[in-house]
Amino acid sequence: MLAFALAGLLAAAAPPPDRPLLVTVDDLPVASRFHEDPAERRRITDGLLAVLVKHRVRAVGFVTWANFRGTSDQELLDDWLNQGHELGNHSDRHLNLTSSDAGTWIADVESARARLDGFLRARGRRLRFFRFPFLREGDSEAKLDAARGWLARSGQRNLPVTIDDQDWSFEEPWVRAQRAGDATALARVAEDYLAALRLSVRHHEANGDRLLGRQSPQVLLLHANAVGVGCWDRLFTWLEEAGHRFASADEVLADPVFSELPRVPATHGFGLWDRLSVARREALAREQIAQLLTTQAEAWTRGDLEAFCSAYAEDASFVAPTGLTRNRQEILERYRRRYPGREAMGALTLEVLETRAAWGTEVSLLGDAAPSRVHAVSVVARWTLRRPGQPDASGLTLLVLRPRGEGWEIVQDASM
Ligand SMILES: [Zn+2]
Secondary structure (H helix, E strand, O other): OHHHHHHHHHHHHOOOOOEEEEEEEEEEOOOOOOOOOHHHHHHHHHHHHHHHHHOOOOOEEEEOHHHOOOHHHHHHHHHHHHOOOEEEEOOOOOOOOOOOOHHHHHHHHHHHHHHHHHHHHOOOOOOOEEOOHHHOOOOOHHHHHHHHHHHHHOOOEEOOOOEOOOHHHHHHHHHHHHHHOOHHHHHHHHHHHHHHHHHHHHHHHHHHHHHHOOOOOEEEEEEOOHHHHHHHHHHHHHHHHOOEEEOOHHHHHOOHHHOOOOOOOOOOOOOHHHHHHHHHHHHHHHHHHHHHHHHHHHHHHOOOHHHHHOOEEEEEEEEEOOEEEEOHHHHHHHHHHHOOOHHHHOEEEEEEEEEEEEOOEEEOOOOOEEEOOOOEEEEEEEEEEEOOOOOOEEEEEEEEEEEEOOEEEEEEEEEO
16 A cells, blocks of 8 residues: 555656647758768668657758758658658758848848748648748848748748747757767767756756746757757757647647747847847836836825935936936936925926847856846937926936946936
8 A cells, every 4th residue: 555655655756747749840951060971871861860760750841942952852851740740940041140131141042942832832841931041030020020020921921939949950960970980089079969958958848947937848959950860869859858849830839838939039040048138137127117117207296305305326327408418316316406495396207218228148157048138228208297287298218227226226317
């Protein structure tokens, strides 16, 4: 009886793998400049497909037409389809949207779409998914909108990555070791590949779980390369042991987190959890600053200039048409001189017209581009003063704020 109860506890402690994970494979047919020989391209494809079959993985492969080498490669793409995988669009020339103009980029991805659409229709299949080259979705609002507009018009869905990693970077050392027949070097590259991938999976999953407050579904990014042939079996075995269940695109994308992707203009290619982090940090900063300005206006209206000025940094600058005032204490004195009593102060409202958050790109410990925290926020607001028996006074102010503890402080204020 006791043994039975213990077995039950152990079973409860180790549930069956249930974190859905979609495997996506970029830059098909073969994602590497090292393999021009058709026989080698065939071996790589067979090797990758064999691991996918062994682990019952139904992947989405993304075709980059610049990697296509003619008739024999057509057979490789057919094999992906015939073995139950889906093919998506990953552009013609793998252009980087950050360094391209939107028109050139769209012409490239559209010609790739038309070609893949024709290829799939001839086989009774349908094109559904798109993957941004370098995961770069646009570094300005205008480019982001242009790319999203094209996706919507052409009926494709952006399939984001949640586990962004550097699997491609192991291809060159792997091929070098393989061609030199250096078994020790091959084993070392394999260990590094697996260690790096395990770290990426753990890191991005922890981020996803924290952001969603629950077990987050995952989309893993891999590339169709020779190092994958040597390492995917061990990688997939580890993923299974670590609680993952290989799931279809339909199952994973049914999770509500994929229904509305965050709008984050960024120079670099971020995974979904990083984009979600940025969007949340910006939203939190906006909310906190709006609250700070409300609190400040309330302090003014009750005649508490000291509380009003506590929002300024110790070394804040205040710019007015009459000149420049430096330091919080001087700013407070200036207000006291100009508004020598509650009567003179009246009731203040501050209406936020525009907020911009400044953040940048950092390199994570794993070597990935990662978004920084919000380092500063600038706000344009309209101030209005209502005083009994006098016409309302109103004007604009430009505030620059930086983080202070859990909140924000004003470092520059230009009021006019
Ligand atoms: Zn790619």
